[in-house]
Amino acid sequence: MSVTARKVETLRWRDGKLDMIDQRVLPAVFEYLSYDSAAGVAEGIRSMVVRGAPAIGVAAAYGLALEASRLQGSSENEFRQGLETGIELLAASRPTAVNLFWALNRVRRVWSGLSGLGNAAVAVRLLDEAHEMLAEDIRINRAMGAFGASLLPDGARVLTHCNAGALATAGWGTALGVFRSAVEAGKKISVIADETRPFLQGARLTAWEMVQENIPVTLITDNMAGFMMSRGEIDAVMVGTDRVAANGDVANKIGTYMVAVLAKRHSIPFYxxxxxxxIDLTVPDGSAIPIEERAPEEVLGFRENQWAAQGVSVRNPAFDVTPAELVTALITERGIIYNPSSESLSALFRSEP
Incomplete structure (x- = not known):
């Protein structure tokens, strides 16, 4: 199988349905699953058919548009109640990624401004908003990529954790988007991908994306990063995030905190x-970010293979929090924020157009 990642549509609208790449079976199988309701999309998010904060947000917007389309022949009251139920189902699908709630709030605001319109007109308008959110996400990723690429010297060897690529967004990617932009600018960089236990997003998804685009990539297990840093084989760390607190604390895939501590120990920039x-200004610091706990089966084995002892207890937090003091810089679509803090993040939003 060979698919150019730049041309992959993580989410696509086809024949009145939302198609999402089933990321649970990559890289062995490349296939789309189709959804026609908010409940279906919510289950796709919960079961990690789609994952990555930006992609989850856009998928949720389409989920609500699908529900509006499905219910457009209903009474006004049934339509309203159906959309409210759809919002509740989507909001409950995964708790940590703030983009999910950001997207639902944005679509709700659009819906609230459409009083007096018929159900069919509302359904069309919500679909238009979902389309715009998808296109906007790609534009944002491109802008971040350009800013981030300026931080990577030619020849940089960059470690990344989890998957923050085209598969985690509407396209291009956040952390991997920086790599794409650096290569597009003519820089020769190489990627070191943590496998990212227990769901193996690095081994299955990040490695796949980089291989498709001929960007040099080396896969390591999660416990090898410190060794490679100590040998001078890593020049920078670049990751994505699912939520940033008001003080700059960063929630990302479990294991990110360990990488940040190691990077600090070895004086390696952590971006x-x-x-x-x-960025969630309603959450004062990382201790207030809800951390999703997933099923123990994900730790006991992978797919049909189980390697853990029967009867063992399991903890499976899906995310951890990296304190702001370990973050060299946040790369946003509006620029680079060094040494993020409550003051710098508040100023960023005060100056937002």
Missing amino acids: VACPLST
């Missing part, structure tokens, strides 16, 4: 590619 929609 976070972060769209503004992922």
Whole structure:
């Protein structure tokens, strides 16, 4: 199988349905699953058919548009109640990625401004908004990529954790988008991908994206990063994020905190590619970010293979929090924020057009 990642549509609208790449079976199988309701999209998000904060947000917007289309022949009251139920289902699908709630709030505001319009007109308008959010996400990723590429010297060897690429967004990617932009600018960089236990997003998804585009990539297990840093084989760390607190604390895939601590120990810059929609000023610091706990089966084995002892207890937090003091800079679509803090993030939003 060979698919150019730049041409992959993580989410696509076809024949009145939302198609999403089933990321659970990559890289062995490349296939789309189709959805026609908010409940279906919510289950796709929960089960990680789609994952990555920006992609989850856009998928949720399409989920609500699908529900509006499905219910457009209903009474006004049934339509309203159906959309409210759809919002509740989508909001409950995954708790940590703030883009999910940002997207639902944005679509709700659009819906609230459409009083007096018929159900069919509302459904069309919500679909238009979902389309715009998808296109906007790609524009944002491109802008972040250009800013982030300026931080990477030619020849840089960059470690990344989890998958923050085209598969985690509407296209291009956040952290991996920086790599794409650096290569597009003519820089020769190489990527070191943590496998990212237990769901193996680095091994299955990041490595796949980089291989498709002929960007040199080396896969390592999560416990090898410190060794490679100590040998001078890593020049920078670049990751994405699912939520950034008001003080600059960063929630990302479990294991990111360990990488940040190691980077600090070895004086390696630790960068976070972060769209503004992922910054949550309502959360004062990382301790208030809800951390999703997933099923123990993900730790006991992978797919049909189980390697853990029967009867063992399991913890499976899906995310951890990296304190702002370990973050060299946040890369946003509006520029680079060095040494993020409550003051710098508040100023960023005060100056937002």
